[in-house]
Amino acid sequence: MKFAIQVNEGPYQHQAADSAYQFTKAALEKGHEIFRVFFYHDGVNNATKLTTPPQDDRNIVNRWSELAAQYDLDLVVCVAAAQRRGIVDEGEAKRNGKDAENIAPGFRISGLGQLVEAGIQAERLVVFGD
Amino acid sequence: MSILHTVNKSPYEKNSLDSCLSLASEGSALLLIEDGIYAALKGAAKEPQMKEAAQKMKLYVLGPDLKARGMAEDRVIEGIEVVDYAGFVDLAATHDKVNAWL
Numbered sequence: 001m002k003f004a005i006q007v008n009e010g011p012y013q014h015q016a017a018d019s020a021y022q023f024t025k026a027a028l029e030k031g032h033e034i035f036r037v038f039f040y041h042d043g044v045n046n047a048t049k050l051t052t053p054p055q056d057d058r059n060i061v062n063r064w065s066e067l068a069a070q071y072d073l074d075l076v077v078c079v080a081a082a083q084r085r086g087i088v089d090e091g092e093a094k095r096n097g098k099d100a101e102n103i104a105p106g107f108r109i110s111g112l113g114q115l116v117e118a119g120i121q122a123e124r125l126v127v128f129g130d
Numbered sequence: 131m132s133i134l135h136t137v138n139k140s141p142y143e144k145n146s147l148d149s150c151l152s153l154a155s156e157g158s159a160l161l162l163i164e165d166g167i168y169a170a171l172k173g174a175a176k177e178p179q180m181k182e183a184a185q186k187m188k189l190y191v192l193g194p195d196l197k198a199r200g201m202a203e204d205r206v207i208e209g210i211e212v213v214d215y216a217g218f219v220d221l222a223a224t225h226d227k228v229n230a231w232l
Contacts, residue, residue: 001223003222008232015138015164015165015195016138016164019138019163019164022194022215023215023218023219023222025215026214026215026216026218026219027219027222029216030216030219030220032219032223124222124223124227124228125228126222126228126230127228127230127232128230129230129232130232
């Protein structure tokens with residue numbers, strides 16, 4: 001079955017970021033397809049490669065990147081939410097005159113249309129948030 | 131149309147469980163996740179309401195979230211089934227929609 005996942009909360013802030021990851025991983029391991037994971041609101045903070053959690057803690061950002069590499073996942077970050085919170089890729093840095101980018105591997109920045117499309121294309125949309 | 135409802139708030143903190151139970155139709159399912167698991171505990175104030183809800187819908191609780199909060203499975207009200215993440219995925223797949231009561 002084709003699933004789409006929406007994540008509304010940031011890492012280390014609310015369990016939603018962990019729950020979404022565990023659900024996504026379990027679905028993939030059962031052979032389901034994840035059409036897209038869409039990061040919205042504070043959920044965009046899952047996509048910064050500048051996080052350095054303690055070594056004995058889970059690395060939520062790397063965990064997403066690794067899952068994306070393993071299963072060729074489409075991890076999409078909402079552009080408007082990202083701009084507000086300083087989640088930047090090369091294109092956004094150029095467009096907004098920033099001197100750095102911080103988007104983690106496997107993530108891409110795009111618009112809300114990607115969430116709408118995921119809702120249409122996937123058979124189930126599962127939302128994780130506060 | 132069967133819907134899987136998810137509730138992730140403790141019923142002793144927020145009223146999302148009450149909202150869900152009052153609006154969920156007969157034959158739908160409820161999965162308690164994150165702090166929502168506190169609604170599944172035996173001997174707590176919500177037990178009568180959960181037992182009543184079990185008459186009209188299937189009730190589930192996420193095992194890993196019970197464990198994360200130090201709650202053993204034998205503390206779960208009879209009639210509420212404990213599932214893992216794979217079980218969560220199965221429930222999402224076997225129902226027509228998934229509705230998160232955030």
